[in-house]
Amino acid sequence: MQIVFMNRLSKNASSDQELFAQLWIGEEEGVWSLGWKDFSIAEETVDNIWYEGGSWSEMLCVYRHELAVKMGEGYRPLIEGIFHEEDSLPNRNTEHLKLQFYSEQHGNEKIYEELCAWRRGRSSSERKAPYILASNRLLRLLSTFLPYTPEELLQLPGVGQGKAAQYGTDWLAITSAAPREHQFPLSWVHNEIDDESFVSWLYKQKELKYKKQLERLRMRRLLLQGIECGLDMEQLKEECGVSRRDLLEAVEELEKDGYSVEKLIVQELGRMPQNEQEEVWNAYVELGDVFLKPVLYKVYGNEFTAPGGLDLYYERLRLIRIRFRREYTDVSAIAANY
Structure with missing residues (x-):
């Protein structure tokens, strides 16, 4: 394995004791490794592997999250700027x-x-x-x-x-x-704040931020794998551990980022009559695709209610909207070339 990045960190454990650690990133045949080695223990040091896999973006997300945890605990790096982002604040x-x-x-x-x-x-x-x-x-x-x-x-x-x-x-x-x-x-x-406590708190905020990014990245991976395997919304909800609403927002983001979610749309709309889908599509053409409620009322009427609530109907509207936006984006792109 080739080490592509390494840094040394230290932490004051007490007035007369300083702890040291080493952070490293390695690569071998397209597989990234990320680890932490603590030199503060008496026995032989062992690498604590934080990540091993083929995704640079996921590795970087794990790196930032785990590093923020350590810096929130008081570790400080020999080389500054190790989050690989803009650290300075106005x-x-x-x-x-x-x-x-x-x-x-x-x-x-x-x-x-x-x-x-x-x-x-x-x-x-x-x-x-x-x-x-x-x-x-x-x-x-x-x-x-x-x-x-x-x-x-x-x-x-x-x-x-x-x-x-x-x-x-x-x-x-x-x-x-x-x-x-x-x-x-x-x-x-300003004069009432202990600087070291404030810095540790800042790293705690980074930890929370990177944790959310990491959870989002991992959910996207599970979602893409699940869609490819033919899972439906309910199965994906269980697999990803999120609500159907959050899941649908993630599906919309995937489509926006260029990933294909058509397999899931076909499966979910399979139980929706074709003429009903066409009515929804025509409503988008007439009313636009920004707001869902006018489209719902256009198709089903202003007084429409459903025994189980309207969530399923809004889900279907959003899935059809993904197709609608995809087609009209493609048409706009073709027109722009002429």
């Missing part, structure tokens, strides 16, 4: 991240729960997903820094004029009722 983003870090350490749980209760109620009344109204991160910021005025509210990252106008009065009614010991602006936060 100063403004760094300040925002410090506010987020501080809010996770010093949040007011009582106010946070009140804000969460507000979000649940507003989400139900507006029929919107909770995260559209406000993310957990934003509620943490609100509960920690407790703005009293609209001007203070706008100093928090994630609060723009639109959000402030829409929900600011509700938020301030909750946050301004709580006593606070600090003031705005929040420039004082």
